[in-house]
Amino acid sequence: MKNKQIIGFDADDTLWENEVFFQRAQMQFIELHPHIKDPEDVILQIEKENIKFYGFGIKGFILSLLEASVRYSNNQPDFQNIDKIIKIGKDMLAQTIQLLPEVEETLRHLSEHYALIMITKGDLLDQQRKIEKSGLLKYFSSTEIVSEKDEQTYLEILEKNNISPKDFLMVGNSLKSDVLPVRNIGGTGIYIPHKFTWKHEEVKSTFDLQRVVELKTISALKVWLKDQI
């Protein structure tokens, strides 16, 4: 049983910091646009409208900030602000990777006993950059960069890798993207909350806790897995 189990890992805010950089960029935007009322709501609304065009990631986020800047400019876009938003985006894309505590040591240990798959969504180029710079690639048997993490996506990944859902665990900080869809197809979702979670990823309704496990830290995974044997 143990050797057959496959563990999927989300990357952003599960293996490394991510949302904190979006929040920092959003604060910079708000400072540049003091005239926009309820700026967080405005930005979130525009981002949600734009997901179907841009998907997830920094590029789409920056386009949404640019759109907010123009939309609330009273037809007089502030080109200095536009320029600053572009710079904020480039800084985000050049950001160094900050691994979360105990990630490397946990992956090193688990990779000796399980096959690990990284499953992340976002801009292809940016996710590839982060994976490469993280130095974590050596612990994974494969990586999947997808545009959405829903039940269909997970079924396709499992089928491609010849994995039965019951042998699959998915670890991540998003109930919506990492935990519930995997639970719904018969796998187990391991939820490790991060202090920052994007509002779009929040799940409002209560959910059935079957085959959902909540752990405080990634290193608790080793202990939890040991107890399953």
Ligand SMILES: [Mg+2]
């Ligand atoms: Mg995540």
